[in-house]
Amino acid sequence: MRVSIRGAAQVLLPPEDGLPYVRRAGDMRLEPGSVTIEDGVIIALEDDPGADRVIHLPGGAIVPGFVDCHTHLPFAGWRAEEYEQKVTGVPYEEISRRGGGIASSARALAAARDGDVLAQARAVRAEMLAHGTTTVEAKTGYGLSRDGELRAVRLAREIGDRVTGLFAHAIPEGHSAGSWMDEVDSLAAEAHVDALDIYVESVAFRNEDLERLGEIARREGVPLRAHVEQFNTNRSVPVALAAGARSVDHLACLHRKDLKPLAGAECAAVLLPGAEFLGAEELAPGRALADAGAICVLATDCNPGTSPVLSLPLIIGLAVRRYGWTAREALAACTHNAAWVLGYDDRGTIEVGKRADLVLLDSPVEHIAYRFGRNPVTEVITA
Ligand SMILES: [Zn+2]
Numbered sequence: 001m002r003v004s005i006r007g008a009a010q011v012l013l014p015p016e017d018g019l020p021y022v023r024r025a026g027d028m029r030l031e032p033g034s035v036t037i038e039d040g041v042i043i044a045l046e047d048d049p050g051a052d053r054v055i056h057l058p059g060g061a062i063v064p065g066f067v068d069c070h071t072h073l074p075f076a077g078w079r080a081e082e083y084e085q086k087v088t089g090v091p092y093e094e095i096s097r098r099g100g101g102i103a104s105s106a107r108a109l110a111a112a113r114d115g116d117v118l119a120q121a122r123a124v125r126a127e128m129l130a131h132g133t134t135t136v137e138a139k140t141g142y143g144l145s146r147d148g149e150l151r152a153v154r155l156a157r158e159i160g161d162r163v164t165g166l167f168a169h170a171i172p173e174g175h176s177a178g179s180w181m182d183e184v185d186s187l188a189a190e191a192h193v194d195a196l197d198i199y200v201e202s203v204a205f206r207n208e209d210l211e212r213l214g215e216i217a218r219r220e221g222v223p224l225r226a227h228v229e230q231f232n233t234n235r236s237v238p239v240a241l242a243a244g245a246r247s248v249d250h251l252a253c254l255h256r257k258d259l260k261p262l263a264g265a266e267c268a269a270v271l272l273p274g275a276e277f278l279g280a281e282e283l284a285p286g287r288a289l290a291d292a293g294a295i296c297v298l299a300t301d302c303n304p305g306t307s308p309v310l311s312l313p314l315i316i317g318l319a320v321r322r323y324g325w326t327a328r329e330a331l332a333a334c335t336h337n338a339a340w341v342l343g344y345d346d347r348g349t350i351e352v353g354k355r356a357d358l359v360l361l362d363s364p365v366e367h368i369a370y371r372f373g374r375n376p377v378t379e380v381i382t383a
Contacts, residue, residue, distance in 0.1 A: 001038070001039075001052045001053065001054075002036065002037070002038040002048060002051040002052050003036070003037050003051055003052065003055065003356075003381070004034060004035075004037075004039070004042075004047050004048040004051035004053070004055070005034060005035045005036075005037075005051075005053050005054075005055045005057055005062055005358070005360065006009075006054055006055065006056050006057065006230060006305070007032075007034060007047070007056060007057060007058050007159055007365055008032065008034065008035075008058075008060070008061055008142055009032055009036075009057075009061060009062055010030045010031065010032065010060075010061040010062070010063045010364055010365055011030070011031055011045070011061070011062045011350060012028060012029075012030055012061065012064065012331055012335075012350060012365065013028065013029040013031060013045075013349075013350055013351075014028060014029075014143050014336060014350075014351065015027035015028060015029065015084065015350045016184060017352075018243040018351075018353045019150065019336075019349075020340050021268075021292040021295050021336060021337045021340040022295075022332050022336050022346065023032040023294065023295060024293065024330040025290065025296065025328050025331075025333065025337075026326060026329065028331070028332050030061075030328065030365065033045060033046070033062075034046050034047035035062055035350060035358065036048040036051060037356035037357075037358070037381065039295040039353070040355060040356050040383030041050045041353065041355065041356055041383070042156060042305065042350060042351065042352055042353065042354050042355070042356050042358075043352060044151060045350070045352060046229075047214055048213070050198040051274065054244045055359055055360065055379070057264050057350075058107040058300045059362075059363065059364075059365075060360060060361050060362050060363060060378065061352075061360075061361040061363070061364055061365050062074075062128060062358055062359070062361075063124070063132075063331055063356065063358070063359050063361065063365060064131070064335040064336070064337065064347065064348055064350055064357060065132065065134030065135065065236070065335070065347065065355075065357030065358060065380065065381075065382065066131075066132045066133040066134065066310060066312040066334050066335060066338075066347055066359065067133070067135040067213070067230060067338035067344070068133045068135070068136050068137065068185025068299050068300055068302070068333060068334070068340045069086070069137045069162075069247075069270065069297060069299050069338040069339075069341040069342050069343065069359060069383070070129065070249055070270055070272065070281040070297075070300070070301050071136060071137055071138060071139065071160075071299070071300055071301065071302040071303070072139050072141060072142070072153070072166075072289035072298035072301070072302060072303035073121045073124060073125070073136065073138045073139070073156070073159050073160065073302060074106070074109075074117050074120070074121040074138060074155045074156055074158075074159050074361040075105055075117075075120075075121075075142055076105070076108040076109045076111070076116065076117050076120065076133070076142075077105075077108045077110060077112070077120075077302060077304065078107065078113035078122065078303045078304045078308060079100065079104060079305055079308075080231065082095055082100040082101075082104070083278070083296070083304070083308075084340060085098075085100070085155050085304040086279075087332075092179070094270055095233075096170050100140070101172045101305065102144075103144075103170070103302045104168065105142045105172075105303075105304050106142045106143070106144040106148070109142040109143065109148070109152070109296055110148060111155065112379050114151075114155060115205040115331075118155060120160055121138075121155070121158075121159040121290035122159070123337075124302065124310055125159060127310050127311075128300075128302075128310045128311075128382070129281070129380055129382075130314060130375070131310065131311040131314075131375055131376065132312060132313065132359040132376055132377045132380055133310075133312055134359075134380065134382050135161045135162075135338075135339070135342065135344070135347060135351055135357065136159070136160050136161055136315075137160055137161070137163075137164055137167040137299075137342055138156035138157075138159045138160025138162070138163050138164070139154035139156065139160075139163070139164045139165075140153050140156055140163070140164070140165050140166050140167060140169075140193070140324055141166035141167070141169035141170075141197075141199075144169070144170060144172045144300070145239075146183055146186075146187065149165070149167050149187055149191070150187070150190070150191060152231060153191045153193060155167065157191065157292055157355045157362050159375070161342070162193075162194045162195065162342045163193050163194050163198070164193060164197045164225060164226075165188060165196050165197065166186065166193070166197040166198070166199070166222075167183070167184040167188065167196070168180070168184050168197070168198040168199060168200050168204075168205050168209060169198075169204070170179065170199070170203075170204055170240075171204065171205070177204075177209055178206050178209075181205075181213075184213065184216070185212075185216050188216045188217075188220050188242045189220065193222065194222060194223075194343070195212060195217075195222050195223040195246065195342075195343075196213055196217045196220070196223075196224055196225070197224075197225040197227065198210055198213045198225075198226050198227065199226075199227040199229060200226055200227060200228050200234055201231060201232065201238045202231070202234070207234060207236050207239045209242060210226055210228075210236055210239050210243065210302075210352070211239055211242075211243060211379060212381060213243075214240075214242075214244065214245070215243075216240075216332075217243075218244070221245035222245055222246075223244060223245075223343065224240070224243055224244065224245045224247055224301075225245060225247045225248075225270075226240045226245055226247075226248060226249065227250055228240060228249070228251065228253060229250055229251050229254050229255070230250040230252055230253065230275070230281065230304055231246075231252070231281065232255065233253040233254070234253075234293055234330050235255055235258065236248070237251075237254065237255070237261070238258060238261065239263055240267065241261060241262065241265050241267055244260075244267075245267050246267060246268065246306040246341060246343075247267060247268040247269075247270045247297065247341050248262065248267060248268075248269060248270065249270035249272065249299075249301075250271075250272055250275070250282060250284070251269055251270075251271060251285075251289075252271075252281045253282050254284060254285060254286050255267055256285075259285060259288055259289065259292060259294075260292060262289070262294055263289060263291050263292035263293050263294035264292075266295070268293070268294075268295040268296070268297045268337060268340065268341045268351055269284075269289050269294045269296050269297065269334070270290075270297040270298075270299055270306060270341065271284045271286055271296065271297065271299075271319065271323070272284075272298075272299055272300075273286075273298070273315055273318035273319050273322055274300055274301055274307040274309035274314070274315055274318065275277055275301045275306040275307040276318075276322070277318055277322070278306065278307055278308075278309070279306050279307075283297060283323075284323070286319060286322070286323025286325060287323050287324040287325065288326070290323070290329055295336050295340070296329065296332075296337060297333050297337045297341055298311040298312070298315050298316065298319050298330060298333040298334040298338070299312075299334065299338065300312060300315055301372055304321060306360070307341070311375065313368050313374075313375055313376060313377070314368055314372075314373060316330040316331065316334065316336065316368050317368065317369040317370075317372040319333070319369075319371065320368075320369035320373050321348055321369065323374075327365040327366045327368060327369060328365070330368075331365060331367065331368075335346040335348045335349065335377070336349050337370045349381075355383040356362070356381055356382075356383045357381070357382050358376050358381040359377055359379075359380055359381075359383055360377070360379040360380070360381070361376045361377060361378065362376055362377075362378045363376055
Protein backbone atom coordinates (compact mmCIF):
# COMPACT_ATOMS: atom_id res chain seq x y z
CA MET A 1 0.00 0.00 0.00
CA ARG A 2 1.28 3.41 -0.99
CA VAL A 3 0.59 6.34 1.32
CA SER A 4 1.26 9.96 0.45
CA ILE A 5 1.39 12.66 3.12
CA ARG A 6 0.71 15.82 1.25
CA GLY A 7 1.41 19.49 1.71
CA ALA A 8 3.04 19.67 5.13
CA ALA A 9 4.23 23.11 6.21
CA GLN A 10 7.44 21.48 7.46
CA VAL A 11 9.33 18.27 6.76
CA LEU A 12 12.35 17.74 9.02
CA LEU A 13 15.30 16.64 6.87
CA PRO A 14 18.96 15.92 7.73
CA PRO A 15 21.66 18.34 6.47
CA GLU A 16 22.56 15.64 3.92
CA ASP A 17 21.74 11.98 3.34
CA GLY A 18 23.73 9.12 4.84
CA LEU A 19 25.04 10.83 7.98
CA PRO A 20 25.38 8.52 11.03
CA TYR A 21 24.47 11.36 13.43
CA VAL A 22 24.43 15.13 13.46
CA ARG A 23 26.68 17.32 15.60
CA ARG A 24 25.37 20.67 14.34
CA ALA A 25 21.65 20.13 14.59
CA GLY A 26 21.00 23.72 13.56
CA ASP A 27 21.85 22.47 10.06
CA MET A 28 18.76 20.23 10.01
CA ARG A 29 16.42 21.48 7.30
CA LEU A 30 12.75 22.32 7.79
CA GLU A 31 11.08 22.63 4.43
CA PRO A 32 7.51 22.54 3.18
CA GLY A 33 6.82 19.31 1.34
CA SER A 34 5.32 15.86 1.02
CA VAL A 35 6.47 12.31 1.77
CA THR A 36 5.40 9.08 0.08
CA ILE A 37 5.90 5.66 1.65
CA GLU A 38 5.29 2.11 0.50
CA ASP A 39 5.64 -1.21 2.34
CA GLY A 40 7.20 0.41 5.36
CA VAL A 41 9.84 2.35 3.44
CA ILE A 42 10.12 6.03 2.47
CA ILE A 43 10.11 5.99 -1.35
CA ALA A 44 9.90 9.67 -2.28
CA LEU A 45 10.12 13.12 -0.77
CA GLU A 46 7.24 14.27 -2.90
CA ASP A 47 3.55 13.81 -3.34
CA ASP A 48 2.16 10.82 -5.28
CA PRO A 49 -1.31 11.56 -6.69
CA GLY A 50 -1.78 7.84 -7.44
CA ALA A 51 -1.26 6.74 -3.83
CA ASP A 52 -3.77 4.37 -2.20
CA ARG A 53 -4.17 6.75 0.71
CA VAL A 54 -3.54 10.48 0.82
CA ILE A 55 -3.14 12.33 4.11
CA HIS A 56 -3.45 16.10 3.92
CA LEU A 57 -1.34 17.92 6.47
CA PRO A 58 -1.69 21.64 5.80
CA GLY A 59 -0.06 23.68 8.56
CA GLY A 60 1.41 20.54 10.12
CA ALA A 61 4.83 18.93 10.22
CA ILE A 62 6.33 15.54 9.34
CA VAL A 63 9.18 14.40 11.57
CA PRO A 64 10.90 11.02 12.00
CA GLY A 65 9.45 8.60 14.54
CA PHE A 66 10.92 9.39 17.95
CA VAL A 67 13.56 7.03 19.33
CA ASP A 68 13.62 6.72 23.13
CA CYS A 69 17.11 5.35 23.74
CA HIS A 70 17.06 5.43 27.55
CA THR A 71 14.16 3.92 29.48
CA HIS A 72 14.00 1.55 32.43
CA LEU A 73 11.13 -0.52 31.10
CA PRO A 74 10.11 -3.11 32.22
CA PHE A 75 9.25 -2.33 35.85
CA ALA A 76 6.39 -3.20 38.19
CA GLY A 77 4.13 -0.52 39.64
CA TRP A 78 4.98 3.11 40.35
CA ARG A 79 6.37 5.05 43.34
CA ALA A 80 4.03 8.03 43.60
CA GLU A 81 4.05 8.07 47.41
CA GLU A 82 7.82 8.47 47.29
CA TYR A 83 7.55 11.45 44.95
CA GLU A 84 5.26 13.18 47.40
CA GLN A 85 7.72 12.52 50.22
CA LYS A 86 10.54 13.90 48.07
CA VAL A 87 8.80 17.15 47.12
CA THR A 88 7.66 17.80 50.69
CA GLY A 89 11.24 17.57 51.90
CA VAL A 90 11.71 14.06 53.30
CA PRO A 91 15.45 13.28 52.90
CA TYR A 92 16.40 10.42 50.57
CA GLU A 93 17.99 8.44 53.44
CA GLU A 94 14.63 8.54 55.23
CA ILE A 95 12.73 7.52 52.07
CA SER A 96 15.18 4.68 51.68
CA ARG A 97 14.68 3.65 55.35
CA ARG A 98 10.93 3.60 54.74
CA GLY A 99 11.58 1.06 52.00
CA GLY A 100 11.71 3.35 48.94
CA GLY A 101 14.24 3.70 46.16
CA ILE A 102 15.53 1.12 43.67
CA ALA A 103 15.15 -1.63 46.29
CA SER A 104 11.41 -0.98 46.37
CA SER A 105 11.11 -1.41 42.59
CA ALA A 106 13.22 -4.56 42.85
CA ARG A 107 10.84 -6.02 45.45
CA ALA A 108 7.82 -5.07 43.33
CA LEU A 109 9.32 -6.70 40.25
CA ALA A 110 10.18 -9.87 42.14
CA ALA A 111 6.62 -10.09 43.52
CA ALA A 112 4.88 -9.45 40.18
CA ARG A 113 3.94 -12.11 37.67
CA ASP A 114 5.47 -11.92 34.18
CA GLY A 115 2.06 -11.26 32.65
CA ASP A 116 1.39 -8.28 34.94
CA VAL A 117 4.82 -6.76 34.33
CA LEU A 118 4.38 -7.09 30.56
CA ALA A 119 0.84 -5.72 30.64
CA GLN A 120 2.04 -2.58 32.43
CA ALA A 121 5.02 -2.15 30.10
CA ARG A 122 2.85 -2.64 27.01
CA ALA A 123 0.42 0.00 28.26
CA VAL A 124 3.33 2.42 28.73
CA ARG A 125 4.63 1.60 25.24
CA ALA A 126 1.21 2.25 23.76
CA GLU A 127 1.14 5.68 25.42
CA MET A 128 4.66 6.33 24.15
CA LEU A 129 3.52 5.48 20.64
CA ALA A 130 0.62 7.90 20.93
CA HIS A 131 3.24 10.57 21.72
CA GLY A 132 5.29 9.67 18.63
CA THR A 133 7.81 7.16 19.97
CA THR A 134 8.30 4.34 17.48
CA THR A 135 11.53 2.79 18.82
CA VAL A 136 12.18 2.04 22.49
CA GLU A 137 15.20 0.80 24.39
CA ALA A 138 14.50 -1.36 27.46
CA LYS A 139 16.90 -1.98 30.33
CA THR A 140 17.31 -4.55 33.04
CA GLY A 141 18.37 -3.36 36.49
CA TYR A 142 15.50 -4.07 38.88
CA GLY A 143 16.34 -7.76 39.10
CA LEU A 144 19.15 -7.20 41.61
CA SER A 145 20.10 -10.86 41.62
CA ARG A 146 21.46 -13.24 39.05
CA ASP A 147 18.12 -14.92 38.37
CA GLY A 148 16.26 -11.62 38.68
CA GLU A 149 18.44 -10.00 36.01
CA LEU A 150 18.13 -12.97 33.64
CA ARG A 151 14.36 -12.73 34.04
CA ALA A 152 14.55 -8.96 33.42
CA VAL A 153 16.43 -9.63 30.15
CA ARG A 154 13.68 -12.01 29.07
CA LEU A 155 10.92 -9.51 29.91
CA ALA A 156 12.82 -6.61 28.32
CA ARG A 157 13.07 -8.58 25.06
CA GLU A 158 9.27 -8.63 24.95
CA ILE A 159 9.06 -4.86 25.36
CA GLY A 160 12.08 -3.15 23.84
CA ASP A 161 13.46 -2.94 20.32
CA ARG A 162 16.89 -3.02 21.95
CA VAL A 163 17.77 -4.47 25.34
CA THR A 164 20.48 -2.98 27.52
CA GLY A 165 21.88 -5.02 30.40
CA LEU A 166 22.05 -2.62 33.32
CA PHE A 167 23.31 -5.41 35.52
CA ALA A 168 25.36 -2.88 37.52
CA HIS A 169 22.44 -0.73 38.71
CA ALA A 170 22.59 -1.05 42.51
CA ILE A 171 24.77 -3.26 44.68
CA PRO A 172 22.64 -6.22 45.85
CA GLU A 173 22.64 -7.02 49.57
CA GLY A 174 25.47 -9.26 50.64
CA HIS A 175 27.72 -8.00 47.83
CA SER A 176 30.44 -5.41 47.45
CA ALA A 177 30.77 -3.47 44.19
CA GLY A 178 33.70 -5.72 43.27
CA SER A 179 32.04 -9.04 44.06
CA TRP A 180 28.86 -8.03 42.18
CA MET A 181 30.98 -7.05 39.16
CA ASP A 182 32.10 -10.70 39.00
CA GLU A 183 28.41 -11.60 38.60
CA VAL A 184 27.99 -8.83 36.02
CA ASP A 185 30.84 -10.35 34.06
CA SER A 186 29.18 -13.75 33.89
CA LEU A 187 25.70 -12.27 33.26
CA ALA A 188 27.11 -10.34 30.30
CA ALA A 189 28.57 -13.55 28.88
CA GLU A 190 25.32 -15.44 29.31
CA ALA A 191 22.55 -12.94 28.54
CA HIS A 192 23.45 -11.72 25.02
CA VAL A 193 22.10 -8.21 25.46
CA ASP A 194 22.48 -5.45 22.86
CA ALA A 195 24.49 -3.11 25.13
CA LEU A 196 25.87 -2.96 28.66
CA ASP A 197 25.23 -0.15 31.13
CA ILE A 198 26.34 0.83 34.63
CA TYR A 199 25.25 3.35 37.26
CA VAL A 200 28.30 5.17 38.54
CA GLU A 201 27.52 7.21 41.68
CA SER A 202 28.65 7.47 45.28
CA VAL A 203 25.80 5.13 46.31
CA ALA A 204 26.38 2.66 43.48
CA PHE A 205 29.38 1.69 41.35
CA ARG A 206 32.82 3.29 40.97
CA ASN A 207 34.95 4.46 38.07
CA GLU A 208 37.04 1.30 38.35
CA ASP A 209 33.86 -0.77 37.84
CA LEU A 210 33.07 1.32 34.76
CA GLU A 211 36.55 0.57 33.46
CA ARG A 212 35.98 -3.12 34.05
CA LEU A 213 32.58 -3.05 32.33
CA GLY A 214 34.34 -1.44 29.36
CA GLU A 215 36.57 -4.50 29.11
CA ILE A 216 33.57 -6.82 29.41
CA ALA A 217 31.70 -4.91 26.70
CA ARG A 218 34.72 -5.11 24.39
CA ARG A 219 34.97 -8.86 24.97
CA GLU A 220 31.24 -9.29 24.26
CA GLY A 221 31.37 -6.99 21.24
CA VAL A 222 28.54 -4.74 22.46
CA PRO A 223 28.40 -0.99 23.09
CA LEU A 224 29.17 0.37 26.55
CA ARG A 225 26.81 2.92 28.07
CA ALA A 226 27.01 4.58 31.47
CA HIS A 227 24.84 6.58 33.89
CA VAL A 228 27.32 9.21 35.09
CA GLU A 229 27.55 12.56 36.87
CA GLN A 230 23.88 12.58 37.94
CA PHE A 231 24.14 13.76 41.56
CA ASN A 232 27.89 14.25 41.99
CA THR A 233 30.92 15.04 39.87
CA ASN A 234 32.83 11.77 39.85
CA ARG A 235 34.95 12.49 36.74
CA SER A 236 33.55 9.34 35.12
CA VAL A 237 33.41 10.85 31.64
CA PRO A 238 37.17 10.54 30.90
CA VAL A 239 37.00 6.93 32.11
CA ALA A 240 33.99 6.22 29.86
CA LEU A 241 35.69 7.86 26.86
CA ALA A 242 38.87 5.85 27.43
CA ALA A 243 36.71 2.72 27.54
CA GLY A 244 35.17 3.64 24.19
CA ALA A 245 31.63 4.23 25.48
CA ARG A 246 28.82 4.73 22.97
CA SER A 247 27.05 7.11 25.34
CA VAL A 248 27.32 8.82 28.70
CA ASP A 249 23.91 9.52 30.20
CA HIS A 250 22.70 12.19 32.71
CA LEU A 251 25.69 14.62 32.95
CA ALA A 252 23.86 17.04 35.28
CA CYS A 253 27.14 17.39 37.21
CA LEU A 254 29.54 17.18 34.25
CA HIS A 255 32.96 18.62 35.13
CA ARG A 256 33.70 21.64 32.94
CA LYS A 257 37.07 20.18 31.89
CA ASP A 258 35.30 17.08 30.53
CA LEU A 259 32.97 18.94 28.22
CA LYS A 260 35.36 19.51 25.32
CA PRO A 261 36.79 15.97 25.20
CA LEU A 262 33.24 14.59 25.28
CA ALA A 263 32.10 16.95 22.52
CA GLY A 264 35.00 15.84 20.35
CA ALA A 265 34.52 12.11 20.95
CA GLU A 266 32.35 9.66 19.06
CA CYS A 267 30.27 9.23 22.20
CA ALA A 268 26.78 10.60 22.68
CA ALA A 269 25.80 12.94 25.50
CA VAL A 270 22.40 11.54 26.50
CA LEU A 271 20.57 14.22 28.49
CA LEU A 272 17.56 13.37 30.66
CA PRO A 273 15.76 16.63 31.50
CA GLY A 274 12.75 14.79 32.96
CA ALA A 275 14.87 13.36 35.78
CA GLU A 276 16.62 16.72 36.21
CA PHE A 277 13.31 18.57 36.53
CA LEU A 278 11.37 16.13 38.69
CA GLY A 279 14.37 15.45 40.92
CA ALA A 280 15.35 19.14 41.21
CA GLU A 281 18.80 18.03 40.04
CA GLU A 282 21.53 20.19 38.61
CA LEU A 283 21.13 21.06 34.95
CA ALA A 284 23.32 19.40 32.31
CA PRO A 285 25.18 21.97 30.18
CA GLY A 286 23.02 21.28 27.14
CA ARG A 287 23.68 24.58 25.34
CA ALA A 288 27.44 24.35 25.83
CA LEU A 289 27.50 20.70 24.66
CA ALA A 290 25.54 21.58 21.52
CA ASP A 291 27.77 24.61 20.81
CA ALA A 292 30.87 22.45 21.23
CA GLY A 293 29.53 19.96 18.65
CA ALA A 294 28.69 17.04 20.92
CA ILE A 295 26.40 14.26 19.66
CA CYS A 296 23.48 15.44 21.79
CA VAL A 297 20.64 13.07 22.63
CA LEU A 298 17.42 13.33 24.61
CA ALA A 299 15.49 10.52 26.28
CA THR A 300 12.74 10.09 28.87
CA ASP A 301 14.68 7.92 31.35
CA CYS A 302 11.19 6.46 31.94
CA ASN A 303 11.36 4.78 35.36
CA PRO A 304 9.20 4.60 38.47
CA GLY A 305 11.64 6.51 40.69
CA THR A 306 13.29 9.60 39.22
CA SER A 307 11.45 10.10 35.91
CA PRO A 308 8.00 8.54 35.46
CA VAL A 309 7.80 10.36 32.12
CA LEU A 310 6.95 8.72 28.80
CA SER A 311 6.34 11.68 26.48
CA LEU A 312 9.21 12.82 24.28
CA PRO A 313 7.26 15.97 23.27
CA LEU A 314 7.31 16.88 26.97
CA ILE A 315 11.04 16.14 27.15
CA ILE A 316 11.58 18.33 24.06
CA GLY A 317 9.70 21.13 25.84
CA LEU A 318 11.94 20.83 28.88
CA ALA A 319 15.13 20.72 26.78
CA VAL A 320 14.21 23.75 24.71
CA ARG A 321 13.40 25.84 27.79
CA ARG A 322 16.09 24.62 30.16
CA TYR A 323 19.04 24.03 27.79
CA GLY A 324 18.21 26.88 25.44
CA TRP A 325 17.92 24.59 22.43
CA THR A 326 16.05 25.17 19.20
CA ALA A 327 13.28 22.82 18.14
CA ARG A 328 15.61 21.39 15.48
CA GLU A 329 18.30 20.62 18.05
CA ALA A 330 15.82 18.92 20.36
CA LEU A 331 14.28 16.92 17.51
CA ALA A 332 17.63 15.72 16.15
CA ALA A 333 18.47 14.62 19.69
CA CYS A 334 15.53 12.23 19.97
CA THR A 335 15.49 10.98 16.38
CA HIS A 336 18.73 10.85 14.35
CA ASN A 337 21.23 10.85 17.23
CA ALA A 338 19.16 8.59 19.46
CA ALA A 339 18.96 6.02 16.66
CA TRP A 340 22.77 6.08 16.42
CA VAL A 341 23.08 5.40 20.16
CA LEU A 342 21.03 2.23 19.64
CA GLY A 343 23.05 1.23 16.57
CA TYR A 344 20.31 1.80 13.99
CA ASP A 345 21.10 3.23 10.57
CA ASP A 346 17.70 2.39 9.05
CA ARG A 347 15.67 4.99 10.97
CA GLY A 348 15.83 8.34 12.74
CA THR A 349 15.80 10.53 9.62
CA ILE A 350 13.51 11.20 6.69
CA GLU A 351 15.48 9.94 3.69
CA VAL A 352 14.49 7.82 0.71
CA GLY A 353 15.14 4.18 1.58
CA LYS A 354 14.76 4.57 5.34
CA ARG A 355 12.04 2.95 7.41
CA ALA A 356 8.73 4.73 7.23
CA ASP A 357 8.54 5.54 10.94
CA LEU A 358 6.91 8.95 10.75
CA VAL A 359 5.19 11.28 13.17
CA LEU A 360 2.61 13.73 11.86
CA LEU A 361 2.20 16.89 13.93
CA ASP A 362 -0.81 19.18 13.76
CA SER A 363 1.37 22.28 13.99
CA PRO A 364 4.90 23.50 13.17
CA VAL A 365 7.68 21.87 15.21
CA GLU A 366 8.26 25.05 17.24
CA HIS A 367 4.85 24.45 18.85
CA ILE A 368 6.01 21.22 20.52
CA ALA A 369 7.98 23.09 23.18
CA TYR A 370 5.98 26.30 23.16
CA ARG A 371 2.60 24.70 23.88
CA PHE A 372 4.25 22.86 26.73
CA GLY A 373 2.77 19.56 27.86
CA ARG A 374 0.37 19.27 24.94
CA ASN A 375 0.56 16.25 22.65
CA PRO A 376 0.84 17.61 19.08
CA VAL A 377 0.88 14.16 17.44
CA THR A 378 -2.08 13.53 15.12
CA GLU A 379 -0.91 10.28 13.60
CA VAL A 380 2.00 7.89 13.93
CA ILE A 381 3.05 5.73 11.00
CA THR A 382 5.27 2.73 11.74
CA ALA A 383 7.04 0.49 9.27
ZN1 LIG B 1 18.51 5.74 33.68
